[in-house]
Amino acid sequence: MQAQSQAVPGTQAVLSLRGISKSFPGVRALNGVQLDLYPGQVTALIGENGAGKSTIVKILTGIYQPEEGSITVDGRETHFPTAQAASAAGVTAIHQETVLFDELTVAENIFIGHAPRTRLGLIDRAEMLAGAQRLLASIGADLDPKARLRDLGIASKHLVAIARALSIDARVVIMDEPTAALSHKEIHELYDLVEKLKAQGKAILFISHKFDEIFRIADRWTVFRDGQFIGTGQMADVTEAALVQMMVGRAVDQIYPKRPARIGRPVLTVSGYGHPTEFEDIGFTLHQGEILGFYGLVGAGRSEVMQALFGITRPSKGACRVGDEIRVIRTTAQAVEAGIVYVPEDRGKQGAVKGLPIFQNVTLPSLARTSRAGFLRLAEEFKLAREYTQRLDLRAASLDQDVGLLSGGNQQKVVIAKWLATKPRVIILDEPTKGIDIGSKAAVHDFMSELAAEGLAVIMVSSEIPEVLGMSDRVIVMREGRIAAEFAGAAMTPENLVRAAVGITGEAA
Amino acid sequence: MTLLKSREAILALAILLLLAVVATRFPAFVAPANLARVFTDTSPLIILALGQMVVILTKCIDLSVAANLALAGMIAAMMNGAGVPLPLILLVVIALGAALGAVNGLMVWQLGIPSIVVTLGTMTIYRGTIFLLTDGKWINAHQMTDAFKAFPRAVVLGLPVMGWIAVAVIAGFAVLVNRTALGRAFYAVGGNPHAAVYTGISVGRTQCAAFVISGALAGFAGYLWVARYAVAYVDIAGGFELDVVAACVIGGIAIAGGAGSVAGCVMGALFLGIVKNALPVVGISPFWQMAISGSAILIAIAFNARRSGPQGRIILKHAEHRA
Numbered sequence: 001m002q003a004q005s006q007a008v009p010g011t012q013a014v015l016s017l018r019g020i021s022k023s024f025p026g027v028r029a030l031n032g033v034q035l036d037l038y039p040g041q042v043t044a045l046i047g048e049n050g051a052g053k054s055t056i057v058k059i060l061t062g063i064y065q066p067e068e069g070s071i072t073v074d075g076r077e078t079h080f081p082t083a084q085a086a087s088a089a090g091v092t093a094i095h096q097e098t099v100l101f102d103e104l105t106v107a108e109n110i111f112i113g114h115a116p117r118t119r120l121g122l123i124d125r126a127e128m129l130a131g132a133q134r135l136l137a138s139i140g141a142d143l144d145p146k147a148r149l150r151d152l153g154i155a156s157k158h159l160v161a162i163a164r165a166l167s168i169d170a171r172v173v174i175m176d177e178p179t180a181a182l183s184h185k186e187i188h189e190l191y192d193l194v195e196k197l198k199a200q201g202k203a204i205l206f207i208s209h210k211f212d213e214i215f216r217i218a219d220r221w222t223v224f225r226d227g228q229f230i231g232t233g234q235m236a237d238v239t240e241a242a243l244v245q246m247m248v249g250r251a252v253d254q255i256y257p258k259r260p261a262r263i264g265r266p267v268l269t270v271s272g273y274g275h276p277t278e279f280e281d282i283g284f285t286l287h288q289g290e291i292l293g294f295y296g297l298v299g300a301g302r303s304e305v306m307q308a309l310f311g312i313t314r315p316s317k318g319a320c321r322v323g324d325e326i327r328v329i330r331t332t333a334q335a336v337e338a339g340i341v342y343v344p345e346d347r348g349k350q351g352a353v354k355g356l357p358i359f360q361n362v363t364l365p366s367l368a369r370t371s372r373a374g375f376l377r378l379a380e381e382f383k384l385a386r387e388y389t390q391r392l393d394l395r396a397a398s399l400d401q402d403v404g405l406l407s408g409g410n411q412q413k414v415v416i417a418k419w420l421a422t423k424p425r426v427i428i429l430d431e432p433t434k435g436i437d438i439g440s441k442a443a444v445h446d447f448m449s450e451l452a453a454e455g456l457a458v459i460m461v462s463s464e465i466p467e468v469l470g471m472s473d474r475v476i477v478m479r480e481g482r483i484a485a486e487f488a489g490a491a492m493t494p495e496n497l498v499r500a501a502v503g504i505t506g507e508a509a
Numbered sequence: 510m511t512l513l514k515s516r517e518a519i520l521a522l523a524i525l526l527l528l529a530v531v532a533t534r535f536p537a538f539v540a541p542a543n544l545a546r547v548f549t550d551t552s553p554l555i556i557l558a559l560g561q562m563v564v565i566l567t568k569c570i571d572l573s574v575a576a577n578l579a580l581a582g583m584i585a586a587m588m589n590g591a592g593v594p595l596p597l598i599l600l601v602v603i604a605l606g607a608a609l610g611a612v613n614g615l616m617v618w619q620l621g622i623p624s625i626v627v628t629l630g631t632m633t634i635y636r637g638t639i640f641l642l643t644d645g646k647w648i649n650a651h652q653m654t655d656a657f658k659a660f661p662r663a664v665v666l667g668l669p670v671m672g673w674i675a676v677a678v679i680a681g682f683a684v685l686v687n688r689t690a691l692g693r694a695f696y697a698v699g700g701n702p703h704a705a706v707y708t709g710i711s712v713g714r715t716q717c718a719a720f721v722i723s724g725a726l727a728g729f730a731g732y733l734w735v736a737r738y739a740v741a742y743v744d745i746a747g748g749f750e751l752d753v754v755a756a757c758v759i760g761g762i763a764i765a766g767g768a769g770s771v772a773g774c775v776m777g778a779l780f781l782g783i784v785k786n787a788l789p790v791v792g793i794s795p796f797w798q799m800a801i802s803g804s805a806i807l808i809a810i811a812f813n814a815r816r817s818g819p820q821g822r823i824i825l826k827h828a829e830h831r832a
Contacts, residue, residue: 310707312706312707331709331711332706332707332708332709333709335709336709342707344707346703349701349703349704350701350703350704350706350707351704351707352701352704353696353697353700353701353704353705353708353767354700354701355696355700355701355767355768356693356696356697356700356767360693360696364693364697364708364710365708365709367690367693368690371689371690374689374690375684375688375689376687376688376689376690376692376693378688418708
C-alpha cells in the first residue's frame with residue numbers, strides 16, 4: 001500500500017487495517033491501530049498484556065466489530081459483521097485453546113460446515129476422507145483422518161486446525177500463541193509448518209510473547225501498546241532492546257498512593273513449592289507491612305501459585321510457614337485459619353455470590369464469629385458488614401442490596417471487605433483493579449497502601465506494569481511456572497520486568 | 510430482595526384469588542375448619558417440598574423422596590406389626606430416611622455424579638427394596654395398632670398433629686435457612702459454587718447435607734403417610750416426587766439454585782394442595798386439575814425468568830456506555 005506501511009517492493013498487503021478503534025465499558029481496547037499482512041510473510045504482533053492483541057484477533061475473525069476504521073482485503077474495503085464473513089474472506093485463526101470438536105474425527109473437524117456432498121445432499125464420506133488426506137499430506141501431517149480428535153495431542157490438534165484453514169482456502173492465518181502448550185519437538189514441527197504455509201503464499205499473523213521464536217520465524221513486526229499502534233517494520237532492521245523499549249516505553253502518568261511502609265518481620269515463607277503441571281521451585285518471603293508484586297505474562301503461573309497457597313489446589317512439593325509455624329494448607333478453610341486470604345481475579349465467577357445481599361456476602365467466611373450457639377445473629381452480621389464496607393467506602397443504597405446489582409468496583413470492595421473481616425495476616429490480591437473504573441482503582445490502591453501501613457502483608461498479582469511498579473516494595477517476575485527474577489529498589493524498571501517476563505537474559509540495554 | 514418479596518406477594522394473591530373463585534361456587538370450602546383440613550392434607554407435600562427446597566437451592570434435585578417415603582413407611586408399618594413402640598419407630602424412620610438421603614448425597618459429593626442421575630437410580634432401588642421386603646404384599650389398617658394410626662390424626666387445638674408437624678417443620682426451616690451457617694451455605698453454593706469454594710465452603714458437603722435433610726423429612730413423612738392412610742404397599746406416593754418439585758417451582762425456588770424462600774415454598778405447596786382439594790368439590794374433572802397444576806408451573810417459571818430482567822438491563826446500560 002502506501003509508503004507508511006513500508007511495503008515490500010512488488011507485494012501488496014492481502015489484508016490491511018487502518019484506524020481501528022474498539023472500546024469496552026471503562027476501557028479503550030484499541031485506539032486507531034493499523035496492521036498489514038503480506039502474502040508469504042510472517043508478521044509478528046508484539047505487545048504487553050492488555051496491548052490489544054486479543055481484541056485485534058477478534059476483530060479480524062468477525063467476533064467483534066470495530067467502532068471506527070477500515071478493513072481492506074486485496075485493496076477493497078470490506079467489513080466482517082460475522083465470523084462467517086471473515087472466514088469467507090479467507091481469514092482464519094488458530095487459537096491458544098484450539099476451537100475444534102473433540103468428539104468428531106479429524107476429517108469431520110476439517111470439513112465441518114462445508115463438507116463435500118453426494119447428489120442426494122448427504123455427506124460424501126469417501127470424498128471427505130480423501131480430501132482430508134490430501135490436506136494433511138500437503139502440510140506434512142501424519143494423521144489418520146478417521147482418528148477421533150480427543151485422542152490427539154495439542155500439536156496434532158493444531159495441525160488439524162491448520163488443515164481446516166487450508167480447506168476453506170484461507171489466505172490469512174492468525175496464530176495466537178500457538179506454541180504456548182507445545183513441547184520443544186512440537187514447536188520445531190510448527191516452525192516447519194509455518195515455512196510451508198509461507199511457501200504456499202499465506203499471510204501469517206503470529207502472536208507470541210517469546211522473543212526467540214519471533215526472531216526465528218517472523219519477517220515483519222508490529223508493536224501495540226495500551227491499544228495504540230507503536231510501530232511496524234522488518235525484523236531484519238530491529239533489535240530485541242528496541243522492541244522491548246517500544247513495548248514498555250510509556251510515561252507513567254499516574255501517581256500511586258504508595259506510602260513508605262515499615263517492613264517488619266517475615267509473615268509468610270514459601271519454599272520449594274511445586275505442582276505437577278503448574279509451577280516449580282517457588283520460594284519467597286513476605287514481610288509485615290510489605291507489598292510484594294507478582295508480575296508476569298498472562299499464563300505464567302502466578303494465579304496458580306496463589307491458589308495453591310490458598311488451598312484451592314494442592315502443591316505436590318514444598319513448605320509454607322506462616323509466622324513461626326509450618327502450616328499445611330489443604331483446604332481454603334485451613335488457609336483462612338492460618339490468616340491467608342485471597343481475592344480472586346474473576347470476581348463474577350469466584351468472588352461475589354450474586355443473589356445474596358451485600359452483608360451476607362461480607363460475613364460468609366466469618367459466620368462462626370457472628371453466630372451464637374449455632375444461630376446467626378443478623379444484628380452482628382450487619383455490624384461487621386457495616387464496619388468493613390465503610391472502611392472501603394462502599395457505595396450502596398443499603399447493605400441489604402443484592403451484590404449482583406453493584407458495579408464491578410463496588411463488588412471488588414465487597415469481596416475485599418469479606419476477607420478483611422476475617423482479620424487476616426496475609427492478603428493476596430489477584431489483579432485487584434482489572435476491569436474496574438479509574439475512581440475505584442485509586443480507592444483500591446489507596447486502601448492497599450493503608451493495609452500495608454497497618455502491618456498487613458500484601459501480595460499483589462498484577463499484569464499492569466505501572467501498577468506493579470507504583471505499588472510494590474519488591475517485585476517477583478514469573479515466567480512459565482517459575483520465578484524468573486526478583487527486583488527491588490532501583491532495579492524495578494519496566495524494561496527489567498518485561499525482559500524477565502519474556503525470557504531475555506542479560507543486562508538491560 | 511424486594512423482588513423476591515413481591516414474587517411471594519404475587520403467589521399469595523394467586524392463592525387468595527383461587528380461594529375466592531372456589532368460594533363463589535362452594536362457600537363452605539373457605540370455612541376455617543375446612544381450610545385447616547386442606548392444610549393438614551397438604552402437610553406431607555409441604556414437608557417434602559421444604560426438604561426438596563434446600564436440595565434445589567444447592568443446584569441439585571432429589572427425585573427419590575417419594576420412594577424414600579414409601580420405604581420408610583413400609584418399615585414403620587412392619588415395625589409396628591412386630592410390636593415396636595411408636596417413639597422408637599419415629600426415630601428409626603427418620604434415621605433411615607436420613608441414611609437413604611446420605612446415600613444420594615455421598616454419591617453426588619464423592620463420586621461427582623449429577624444428582625438427577627443418582628436419585629433416578631436410588632428412586633428405583635428404594636421402591637424395589639420395598640418389593641423385596643414384602644413380596645408385594647400390602648399392610649392394611651387392621652394389621653396396624655390404633656396408637657400407630659391415631660398419632661397423626663389426634664387433634665390438638667383444632668388442628669391434627671400432622672398439621673402441627675408441618676407447622677413445626679416450617680418454623681424449623683425458617684430458622685435453618687435464615688439463621689444458620691448451613692442455611693447460608695445452601696444459598697452460597699447454589700448462587701455461585703466457584704465463589705463458595707473460594708470462601709472456604711465445601712460445595713459437596715453442603716449438597717450432601719441438603720440430601721440428608723431431604724431424606725430425613727421423607728422418612729418421617731413416610732410414617733405420617735402410612736399411619737394417616739392406614740395402608741402400606743410398594744406404590745404408595747407413586748409420582749409424588751414430581752408434585753414436590755412442582756411445589757418448589759411454583760413457590761419460586763430457582764431450579765438453577767441459589768434463590769428461593771421458605772414462605773414461597775410453603776405457598777407453592779399450598780397452591781397445589783388447594784387446587785387438588787378444591788376442584789373436585791366444585792365439580793371440575795381431574796383432568797383439568799392436571800392442566801391447572803401444569804399451567805401454574807409454567808406461569809411460575811415465566812415469573813422466575815423475569816427475575817433475570819434487571820441483570821439484562823444492567824448489561825444494556827454498559828452497552829449504552831460503549832455506544
